[in-house]
Amino acid sequence: MSDRNATSPRLRGVLEGIPSYKPGRPAAAGGPVSYKLSSNENPYPPLPGVLESVTAAAGSFNRYPDLACTALCEELAERFDVPVSHLATGTGSVGLAQQLVQATAGPGDEVLYAWRSFEAYPIITQISGATSVPIPLTGAGAGHLPAGGGGTEAHDLDAMADAITDRTRLVFVCTPNNPTGPAIPGADLRRFLDRVPGDVLVVLDEAYREFVRDERVVDGLDFYRDRPNVCVLRTFSKAYGLAGLRVGFAVAHEPVAAALRKTAVPFGVSQLAQEAAIASLRSEDALLERVEALVKERTRVGDELRAQGWTVPDSQANFVWLRLGARTADFARKAEAAGVMVRPFDGEGVRVSIGETAANDLFLQVAASFRKEL
Ligand SMILES: *Cc1c(COP(=O)(O)O)cnc(C)c1O
Numbered sequence: 001m002s003d004r005n006a007t008s009p010r011l012r013g014v015l016e017g018i019p020s021y022k023p024g025r026p027a028a029a030g031g032p033v034s035y036k037l038s039s040n041e042n043p044y045p046p047l048p049g050v051l052e053s054v055t056a057a058a059g060s061f062n063r064y065p066d067l068a069c070t071a072l073c074e075e076l077a078e079r080f081d082v083p084v085s086h087l088a089t090g091t092g093s094v095g096l097a098q099q100l101v102q103a104t105a106g107p108g109d110e111v112l113y114a115w116r117s118f119e120a121y122p123i124i125t126q127i128s129g130a131t132s133v134p135i136p137l138t139g140a141g142a143g144h145l146p147a148g149g150g151g152t153e154a155h156d157l158d159a160m161a162d163a164i165t166d167r168t169r170l171v172f173v174c175t176p177n178n179p180t181g182p183a184i185p186g187a188d189l190r191r192f193l194d195r196v197p198g199d200v201l202v203v204l205d206e207a208y209r210e211f212v213r214d215e216r217v218v219d220g221l222d223f224y225r226d227r228p229n230v231c232v233l234r235t236f237s238k239a240y241g242l243a244g245l246r247v248g249f250a251v252a253h254e255p256v257a258a259a260l261r262k263t264a265v266p267f268g269v270s271q272l273a274q275e276a277a278i279a280s281l282r283s284e285d286a287l288l289e290r291v292e293a294l295v296k297e298r299t300r301v302g303d304e305l306r307a308q309g310w311t312v313p314d315s316q317a318n319f320v321w322l323r324l325g326a327r328t329a330d331f332a333r334k335a336e337a338a339g340v341m342v343r344p345f346d347g348e349g350v351r352v353s354i355g356e357t358a359a360n361d362l363f364l365q366v367a368a369s370f371r372k373e374l
Contacts, residue, residue, distance in 0.1 A: 035359035038343040042241035047283035065271035088260035093235040093248030099263040105130035105169040113172035153180035161195040179351035181315025186218025208317035210239035247273040323349040
């Protein structure tokens with residue numbers, strides 16, 4: 001019933017209690033040195049040719065962008081050997097993730113995901129009115145420092161498959177998992193996918209795919225090819241270093257790709273983002289070189305942390321995870337005081353992006369002195 005005397009518009013009840021997305025805090029201004037290792041961004045400047053193509057496109061931003069991202073989709077189709085009709089672009093892959101939930105799930109439906117995982121999943125699920133079904137990671141301590149061996153902090157795929165019901169509409173599988181780092185071996189993922197009913201959409205969120213070096217891991221695109229219920233999400237934000245331009249893409253069979261085009265905000269992906277993505281795809285060699293350097297740093301940081309006595313899950317992404325339990329906020333404060341911003345998840349742990357060598361060194365120093373106080 002309408003209420004003429006109401007003092008504010010009526011909002012959907014599902015908005016209440018939606019956790020707000022917490023961006024990684026920026027590096028402190030004015031301090032001696034400060035590094036931002038809180039958002040998994042790429043520390044490198046744009047790839048060769050990218051700045052030039054964006055600058056050229058900037059002269060035309062009085063015009064709307066190409067709605068269909070035609071040139072970008074053609075480039076992607078060739079690069080990943082998929083039909084153009086199986087591609088959809090979006091405002092980052094988080095935009096596509098939200099569209100997929102909108103396209104599949106509403107009130108009464110369930111969206112399944114591992115937890116802790118990407119913090120956008122509960123938010124976009126709740127906005128659509130669907131119910132979140134979070135499944136704890138393997139061996140994850142429930143908010144305390146794990147005793148001894150800690151845990152692998154990976155998806156518990158058997159528990160996830162067991163949790164599928166008639167109401168399940170979508171399953172997010174984040175591999176490598178943000179914020180803990182492990183990627184899912186291909187054999188495990190195949191066994192899981194074989195247990196998922198054909199009418200449930202599985203979204204393989206591969207935002208960090210380029211950083212994976214574990215040879216047991218299989219490219220999500222291999223699973224999509226013969227499975228119409230699998231959608232792969234990729235982004236230009238992490239390895240490609242275009243986080244600020246907002247562009248990602250999905251690969252899925254036609255009904256899902258078409259649903260993504262229907263649920264897209266018109267003209268969401270700017271022409272600057274489209275041109276930058278095309279130029280980035282054409283800079284493959286420089287990209288691989290940088291990714292390799294970050295992977296080397298990841299290995300160095302992980303090894304050094306373990307040598308300091310920390311339990312660190314095997315990260316296949318551009319960050320590492322320290323489970324700190326109740327000491328999380330204290331660690332984040334000390335890191336900030338030392339000039340490194342990390343991403344704390346209160347009561348659980350910190351995620352620390354792999355950045356420039358000096359930044360990683362500073363983080364390792366903080367971790368070493370914190371360890372001595374334990
Ligand atoms: C960063 C990230 C994304 C997407 O980022 P966009 O900038 O929106 O493309 C998606 N999934 C995970 C797990 C991420 O960490």
